[in-house]
Amino acid sequence: MSALKYEYRALEPYIDALTVETHYSKHHQNYCNNLNKALEKYTQFQGSSIEDVLTGLSTLPKDVVQAVTNNGGGYYNHNLYWENLTPNTKPLTEGVLMDEIRKAFVSFADFQKLFTDSATKLFGSGWTWLVKTKGGDIKIVNTANQDCPLSNGLRPLLALDLWEHAYYLKYQNRRAEYIQNWWQVVDWGVVTARLNSRLL
Numbered sequence: 495m496s497a498l499k500y501e502y503r504a505l506e507p508y509i510d511a512l513t514v515e516t517h518y519s520k521h522h523q524n525y526c527n528n529l530n531k532a533l534e535k536y537t538q539f540q541g542s543s544i545e546d547v548l549t550g551l552s553t554l555p556k557d558v559v560q561a562v563t564n565n566g567g568g569y570y571n572h573n574l575y576w577e578n579l580t581p582n583t584k585p586l587t588e589g590v591l592m593d594e595i596r597k598a599f600v601s602f603a604d605f606q607k608l609f610t611d612s613a614t615k616l617f618g619s620g621w622t623w624l625v626k627t628k629g630g631d632i633k634i635v636n637t638a639n640q641d642c643p644l645s646n647g648l649r650p651l652l653a654l655d656l657w658e659h660a661y662y663l664k665y666q667n668r669r670a671e672y673i674q675n676w677w678q679v680v681d682w683g684v685v686t687a688r689l690n691s692r693l694l
């Protein structure tokens with residue numbers, strides 16, 4: 495697992511210390527352990543990057559496809575979730591990401607509204623994403639469970655975890671409030687770096 499760049503309490507008051515600790519050291523760790531367990535007997539995949547594994551789910555032995563979808567997705571998605579957050583957030587300024595956002599959504603405010611709407615409408619456990627398509631455009635998608643956009647040929651730029659374990663200790667049923675507060679700790683520098691990356 496990628497190490498956290500900040501302490502458990504660093505995202506307060508928006509995301510509380512106990513939630514970050516439980517989410518990272520228990521939930522995320524479990525996905526990581528279960529991914530390793532699933533691939534234990536298939537040593538040929540142990541040197542592969544997680545990106546390659548999730549992009550090529552159909553090349554996996556059939557008996558582990560679902561376990562890797564769930565736990566490989568859980569491992570990768572959470573790495574991105576933590577990487578996307580910072581206690582020292584700065585507003586997104588002019589640059590390539592803002593240009594792409596205007597091209598796709600007209601304005602930053604429109605993008606935030608569409609992303610928030612998409613997250614609010616997600617039913618059950620899953621994620622809302624900003625992704626880059628193979629054509630180079632950006633768009634908003636939802637995925638269920640731990641399904642990863644990489645498996646649909648999309649490059650994740652920004653990930654919002656909407657499983658109850660991501661917010662329930664602090665927000666209980668107030669998911670909309672968690673979503674609003676999550677915007678306060680997004681690291682736009684990381685999102686920009688991912689947009690600029692040549693990797694799919």
Ligand code: MN
Pocket residue numbers: 517521572655657659660
């Ligand atoms: Mn989670």
